[in-house]
Amino acid sequence: MKMNFPLVSTLAALLLGFAGETNAQKIDFTEYDLDNGLHVILHQDKSAPVVAVSVMYHVGSKNENPERTGFAHFFEHLLFEGSDNIKRGEFMKLVSSNGGQNNANTSFDRTYYFETFPSNQLELGLWLESERMMHPVINEVGVNTQREVVKEEKRQRIDNRPYGQFINAVFSRIFTGTPYFWQPIGSMEHLNQAKLSEFVGFFKKFYVPNNAVLSISGDIDIAKTKSLVKDYFGDVPKGEPVSQPVVNVTPITQTIIDTTYDANIQLPAIITAYQMPGMTSKDARALDLLSGILSEGVSSRLYKKMVDDKKEALQVGAFTLSLESTGAYVLYALPNGNTSLNTLLADFDSEIKELRENLISEKDYEKLMNQAEDKFVGANTKNIGVAENLATAYTFFNKQTNHVNTELEEIKAVTREDIRNAARKYLNDNQRLILYYLPKK
Structure with missing residues (x-):
């Protein structure tokens, strides 16, 4: 992309x-x-x-x-x-x-x-x-x-x-x-x-x-x-124990439709967002892989359909925002010409429906695994990347620093069925925000 x-x-x-x-x-x-x-x-x-x-x-x-x-x-x-x-x-x-x-x-x-x-x-x-x-x-x-x-x-x-x-x-x-x-x-x-x-x-x-x-x-x-x-x-004084806050997210059970305005833009955007589990969850890994199917590269489903074939969008994307206690699965698109935002939304919905109903192909699955491995190879080519990954593993994965050595295995353990099941569990119409992001006059 x-x-x-x-x-x-x-x-x-x-x-x-x-x-x-x-x-x-x-x-x-x-x-x-x-x-x-x-x-x-x-x-x-x-x-x-x-x-x-x-x-x-x-x-x-x-x-x-x-x-x-x-x-x-x-x-x-x-x-x-x-x-x-x-x-x-x-x-x-x-x-x-x-x-x-x-x-x-x-x-x-x-x-x-x-x-x-x-x-x-x-x-x-x-x-x-x-x-x-x-x-x-x-x-x-x-x-x-x-x-x-x-x-x-x-x-x-x-x-x-x-x-x-x-x-x-x-x-x-x-x-x-x-x-x-x-x-x-x-x-x-x-x-x-x-x-x-x-x-x-x-x-x-x-x-x-x-x-x-x-x-x-x-x-x-x-x-x-x-x-x-x-x-x-060694001489730095120990502090009082630090307790992390308990984050209780109220599940979305009915579609939220809203509009926001931005004085700094000329092109509107359509955004949909779903709640998802925190970064340590297997479902979070499955959803991250799912976003690769939708928008990673020019051969991805949303890009090929909305940008290349139908020429309805100038830009389109799907990604996860993984947090410690929860996360968000987000899709967005900017229209090409006079394409309506609702047309782009309909394209989102058809692709999400396909992922909820059918398994991705073996070829697409193999591509996802290759992309995941490439990312990890790149992430550890520099010492600063290694240092951060080690600290992240200890801090967020239950003090299991060796997670840096097992995470790719965990990703590769996510099956095609897991990806479909995650889409079925989290990417439902009644569990999302539809946001019209519009220019402010």
């Missing part, structure tokens, strides 16, 4: 993926806990003199107070402000001046910080992350500065971006009353109202070693790295 329309670029910027291991290469790792509860995962890869250092905190927007949204994303920025031993504005300079790169991202369920360095700078990466965890500077200057940074990011990525309200428009309708109702960017009003003490309290509650995974991948000596990890992280 061509990636030259604004909705695709918006989704690419908003969504975060995860991946596992392939049959081609088993990821060996060493893991253990420090006394303060920090889980450590080490993967040695001597193929290049580079190393990735990362910390994943099990805190995202779903952990926030509904009256103080945006805190997790705010801390993604705030924790680059500096520490007791790193002057304000020096964090990223230290990284770049030593040949490294760094970044961070936040989702509904976790916050992830990482650096990549030449392997002789491993100790610097550990020091930087320990400084971030142990004693960052959280003061009015930093808070006020990052408020403005986050406001500008919201303007660029959401408020002024074509289709920037896409995810918010869907989630606010199918996850009403849950912590997935709001987006990680949060409310600027909430951030403006928050006092410094609230930011300090949020940090002390969630950014503690017993709510984090330190994952390191690259050209390392395991014994030496263990010693360095103890030196830099």
Whole structure:
């Protein structure tokens, strides 16, 4: 599918993926806990003199107070402000001046910080992350500065971006009353109202070693790295136990039909969204495979039918948004010319009906398995990908880090019958949102 329309670029910027291991290469790792509860995962890869250092905190927007949204994303920025031993504005300079790169991202369920360095700078990466965890500077200057940074990011990525309200428009309708109702960017009003003490309290509650995974991948000596990890992280105080919120999603039992408007678009879109189970479910894997049948590549069913053959759509897609406790299965299309949105909706329905009634062909099934393996091969070609996959497996798959080595097997265990059954269970007309996404005059 061509990636030259604004909705695709918006989704690419908003969504975060995860991946596992392939049959081609088993990821060996060493893991253990420090006394303060920090889980450590080490993967040695001597193929290049580079190393990735990362910390994943099990805190995202779903952990926030509904009256103080945006805190997790705010801390993604705030924790680059500096520490007791790193002057304000020096964090990223230290990284770049030593040949490294760094970044961070936040989702509904976790916050992830990482650096990549030449392997002789491993100790610097550990020091930087320990400084971030142990004693960052959280003061009015930093808070006020990052408020403005986050406001500008919201303007660029959401408020002024074509289709920037896409995810918010869907989630606010199918996850009403849950912590997935709001987006990680949060409310600027909430951030403006928050006092410094609230930011300090949020940090002390969630950014503690017993709510984090330190994952390191690259050209390392395991014994030496263990010693360095103890030196830099062993004295970080253990926090209070962190309990993840119970997310109870009210099932959709009657079609929701709604309209939303976007002043930044000229082309309307039709969107349908269904609730689906969380990321660890076998049904979630089946639905992810199903989206490959519908819209992955120019030979996929929706693209071939709606874009190539009937020329009704300029762009069409189907994808899963897998979260820790639930998820969404989404289809969307942008019309070509005067094609009505209801015509596109009818095309969606006919293809979903086909998947609910009949098994996909053996040829299509083989293609899906090949696509899945290709994705996993690509996901683990870099140390930063391996580090994130290891941390994700431990954090979200019941502390089973070896999930990176079994996930592809689990995907290949999904049968054609499983795919049809998942479509029958979750993709029903009375279980969905139909959203008309229209230009605002």
